Amino acid sequence: xxxxxxxxxxxxxxxxxxxxxxxxxxxxxxxxxxxxxxxxxxxxxxxxxxxxxxxxxxxxxxxxxxxxxxxxxxxxxxxxxxxxxxxxxxxxxxxxxxxxxxxxxxxxxxxxxxxxxxxxxxxxxxxxxxxxxxxxxxxxxxx
Numbered sequence: 117x118x119x120x121x122x123x124x125x126x127x128x129x130x131x132x133x134x135x136x137x138x139x140x141x142x143x144x145x146x147x148x149x150x151x152x153x154x155x156x157x158x159x160x161x162x163x164x165x166x167x168x169x170x171x172x173x174x175x176x177x178x179x180x181x182x183x184x185x186x187x188x189x190x191x192x193x194x195x196x197x198x199x200x201x202x203x204x205x206x207x208x209x210x211x212x213x214x215x216x217x218x219x220x221x222x223x224x225x226x227x228x229x230x231x232x233x234x235x236x237x238x239x240x241x242x243x244x245x246x247x248x249x250x251x252x253x254x255x256x257x258x259x
Contacts, residue, residue, distance in 0.1 A: 122160075131252065132151060132253060132255075134148065136172050137178075141178050141217070149221050152238060156168075165233055169238075170239070171239045172238070172241065173243070176243075178217060184205060189204055189205065190204075218240055222235050
């Protein structure tokens with residue numbers, strides 16, 4: 117019996133819609149990452165992008181548990197001397213709630229070229245409106 121290996125032109129990618137209202141950040145990201153990779157499909161092939169497009173709505177209504185709202189920090193480096201910047205979770209949620217979800221999902225994807233391609237299929241929006249009605253996304257419940 118031969119193993120099935122998907123080819124790039126054989127892959128059928130759907131559009132999925134996720135509502136993040138009241139969802140816990142890490143639990144939601146751990147459900148979205150396999151959808152982007154294609155691990156929820158029987159045709160999953162590790163070296164081919166078999167995943168679906170995922171649209172996340174209501175990014176500002178996502179929540180975290182415990183003391184993470186006060187203690188969690190995001191840091192980055194500007195490549196200048198003394199260029200390390202630290203942004204708290206509360207500040208990030210106030211300014212860029214989409215970035216919080218993108219970072220959580222990005223860190224669960226492969227760290228290679230294919231992972232960067234998969235991340236481009238994630239579309240995160242602050243409110244309940246999106247501009248992908250033409251793709252007819254199907255709404256899915258994560259929990």
